[in-house]
Amino acid sequence: MKRLLRTYGPALALALAIPVTTACEKYVEVRTEKYSAAGCSSIDVATVSGDVSTYPVDGDSLIAEITITSLRPRTAREVRVVFTPGTRASLETRAPSGLLSTAEVSVSLGVPRGVAAGDLRSTNGDVLSTDMNHAGSLGTTNGDISMSGCTGTASLSTTNGDILVSGGQVVITRASTTNGDITLDAWTPPSGGASFGTVNGDVSVAFPESLDCVVDASTTNGTVQASGLQLSGDLGGKGGRLTLGDGGPEVELRTVNGSVSITRRMDL
Numbered sequence: 001m002k003r004l005l006r007t008y009g010p011a012l013a014l015a016l017a018i019p020v021t022t023a024c025e026k027y028v029e030v031r032t033e034k035y036s037a038a039g040c041s042s043i044d045v046a047t048v049s050g051d052v053s054t055y056p057v058d059g060d061s062l063i064a065e066i067t068i069t070s071l072r073p074r075t076a077r078e079v080r081v082v083f084t085p086g087t088r089a090s091l092e093t094r095a096p097s098g099l100l101s102t103a104e105v106s107v108s109l110g111v112p113r114g115v116a117a118g119d120l121r122s123t124n125g126d127v128l129s130t131d132m133n134h135a136g137s138l139g140t141t142n143g144d145i146s147m148s149g150c151t152g153t154a155s156l157s158t159t160n161g162d163i164l165v166s167g168g169q170v171v172i173t174r175a176s177t178t179n180g181d182i183t184l185d186a187w188t189p190p191s192g193g194a195s196f197g198t199v200n201g202d203v204s205v206a207f208p209e210s211l212d213c214v215v216d217a218s219t220t221n222g223t224v225q226a227s228g229l230q231l232s233g234d235l236g237g238k239g240g241r242l243t244l245g246d247g248g249p250e251v252e253l254r255t256v257n258g259s260v261s262i263t264r265r266m267d268l
Contacts, residue, residue, distance in 0.1 A: 025071070026069055026070065026071060027069070027070050027071065027072060027073050027075075027076055028067065028068070028069050029067075029068045029070075029073075029076040030065065030066070030067050030068075031064075031065070031066040031068070031081070032063070032064070032065050032066075033063075033064045033066065033081060033083075034061050034062070034063055034064075035061060035062040035064070035083045035085070035089075035091075036060070036061060036062075036085070037060050037061060037062050037089070037111075037112045037115055038060065038085075039085070039086070039087060040062075040085065040086070040087065040088075040089045040115050041087050041088065041115065041116065042087075042088050042089070042115060042116040042117065042118040042135050042136065043062065043088075043089045043090065043091065043109070043111060043115060043116075043117065043118055044088065044089070044090040044091070044092075044118040044119045044120070044121075044136065045090070045091050045092075045107055045109055045117075045118075045119075045120050045121070046090070046091075046092045046093070046119070046120075046121045046122075047092070047093040047105050047106065047107050047121075047122050047123075047125065048093065048105070048122070048123050048124070049103065049104050049105065049122070049123060049124040049125060050067070050069075050093075050104045050105040050106035050107065050122060050124070050125045051106040051107070051108075051122065051125040051126045051127070051128065051143070052106070052107050052109075052120050052121065052122050052125065052126075052127045052128070052140075053106075053107070053108045053109070053126075053127075053128040053129065053130070054108075054109050054110075054111055054117045054120060054128075054129045054130070054132050055108075055109075055110055055111070055129075055130045055131060055132065056110070056111055056112070056113050056131050056132060057110035057111065057112060057113070058112070058113065059112055060112050061112065062083075062089075062091070062109060062110065062111060062112065062115075063109070063110035064081065064083075064091060064107060064108070064109050064110075065107075065108040065109075066079075066081055066093070066105065066106070066107055067104075067105070067106045067108075068103055068104070068105050069103065069104040069105075069106075070102060070103035070104070071102065075095075075102055075103045076103065078095045078096055079093060079094070079095045079103060079105055080093070080094045080095065081093055081094075081107075082094055088118060090118075091107065091109065093105045093107065104124075104125070106125065111132065116132070116133045116134060116135040116136075116152055117129055117132045117133070117134050117135070117136065117152075118135055118136035119136040119137050119138075119139070120136070120137075120138045120139070121137075121138075121139050121140065122139075122140040122141075122143060123140065123141045123142070124140075124141065124142045124143065125140060125142075125143045126140065126143040126144045126145070126146070126161070127139065127140050127143065127144075127145045127146075127158075128145075128146045128147075129146070129147050129148070129150055130147075130148050130149060130150075131148070131149040131150065131168075132150050132151075132152075133150070133151045133152040134147075134150055134151070134152035134153060134154040134170060135152055135153060136154065137154060137155045137156070137157065138154055138155075138156050138157075139156070139157045139158065140157075140158045140159075140161065141158065141159045141160065142158075142159065142160045142161065143158060143160075143161045144158065144161040144162045144163070144164070144180070145157075145158050145161065145162075145163045145164070146163075146164045146165075146166075147164070147165045147166070147168070147170060148165075148166050148167050148168065149166075149167040149168040150165075150167075150168040150170040151168055151169050151170055152170055152171065153170070153171040153172075153173065153190070154170055154171070154172060154173070155172070155173045155174040155175070156172065156174065156175040156176070157174070157175075157176045157177070158176075158177045158180065159177065159178045159179065160177075160178065160179045160180065161177060161179075161180045162177070162180040162181045162182070162183070162201070163175050163177055163180065163181070163182045163183070163184075164183045164185075165183070165184045165185065165186060165187050166183075166185045166186050167185075167186050168186055168187075169186070169187075169188050170186075170187055170188065171187070171188045171189070171190050172184060172187045172188070172189075172190075172194060172196075173190050173192075173194055173195075174194065174195050174196070175194075175195075175196040175197075176195075176196075176197055176198070177198045177199075177201065178198065178199045178200065179198075179199065179200045179201065180198060180200075180201045181198065181201040181202045181203070181204070181258070182196050182197075182198055182201065182202070182203045182204070182205075183202075183204045183205075184196065184204070184205045184206060185206050185265070186206070186265060187205075187206075188208075189207075189211060189213055189249060189251055190249070191249060192249060193213075193249040193250045193251060193252075194249070194251045194252070195251075195252040195254075196251070196252065196253050196254070197252065197253070197254035197255065198254070198255050198256075198258060199255070199256045199257065200256070200257045200258065201255060201257075201258045202222070202255065202258040202259050202260070202261065203217075203253045203254070203255050203258065203259075203260045203261070204260075204261040204263070205251070205253060205261070205262060205263070206263045206264060206265040206266070207229060207244060207251075207262065207263070207264065207265060208264075208265045209229060209230075209264055209265070210245070211244055211245060212244065212245035212246040212247060212248040213243075213244050213245070213247065213248045213249050213250065213251050214241060214242070214243055214244070214247050214248065214249070214250045214251070215231070215241070215242045215243075215244060215250075215251050215253065215262060216239075216241050216250055216251070216252045216253070217235075217239045217240065217241075217242070217252075217253040217254075217260045217262060218238060218239030218240075218253070218254055218255075218260070219238055219239060219254075219255045219256070219258060219259060219260050220238070220255075220256045220257065221256065221257045221258075222238075222255060222257065222258045222259035222260070223237055223238075223259045223260075224236075224237065224238060224239045224240070224253075224259065224260040224262075225259070225260070225261055225262065226242065226261075226262040226263075227262070227263055227264075228263050228264030229244060229262065229263070229264050230244070230245075231243065231244055231262075239260065242262070
């Protein structure tokens with residue numbers, strides 16, 4: 001067990017490195033680092049290969065748990081976690097060119113209440129947020145995106161993965177994937193409209209009954225169904241335009257190989 005004391009500008013990082021060797025001979029190192037959130041209104045988080053998750057904590061410090069999985073201890077030692085303080089702070093995993101492609105570096109970040117999650121990004125990994133206030137985007141290439149109990153505003157994008165939003169009142173402006181499902185069980189439409197689309201997957205969106213908007217839904221190889229809402233308009237088997245309430249901002253629901261489901265949000 002090795003205890004390291006690191007300083008990044010005004011932030012104090014206390015790292016506890018715990019190496020573990022698994023049955024498949026992979027090396028796992030877990031670091032816990034702590035940074036001051038003084039003057040910070042939002043925090044961006046980025047890694048290349050690994051999961052990113054955020055959750056709220058009490059106090060005035062950011063608490064990061066970094067899990068590095070690699071074939072060799074040397075690779076783990078080369079991975080650095082760089083924290084940049086400021087009004088919009090950032091935390092990023094870095095390593096010499098090529099090393100991050102051979103290691104998985106996951107970041108689980110405890111964020112003080114009152115500090116929003118900004119842009120959360122991975123390339124090969126899931127992006128998850130629980131009970132956070134958002135002011136940015138969640139993005140990955142190969143992985144799922146999940147939000148639960150969140151508020152604020154966010155856009156969501158992946159290529160190979162599902163998107164799930166449940167609980168909370170977060171405003172979703174855009175949700176996009178290519179190979180995966182989109183499920184929005186709890187969300188708030190923006191005043192300027194929203195777009196949710198996939199190519200190979202289903203789109204399922206629950207609307208508050210009191211919402212005023214126009215729903216433009218379509219599929220190529222699938223069906224479009226609506227239930228539990230007072231809607232007006234023409235809905236054919238492949239889609240159509242529907243008015244909820246008095247109409248208003250347009251919400252687009254699109255898929256090519258999949259079905260679209262329009263339902264009533266049940267927790268309001």
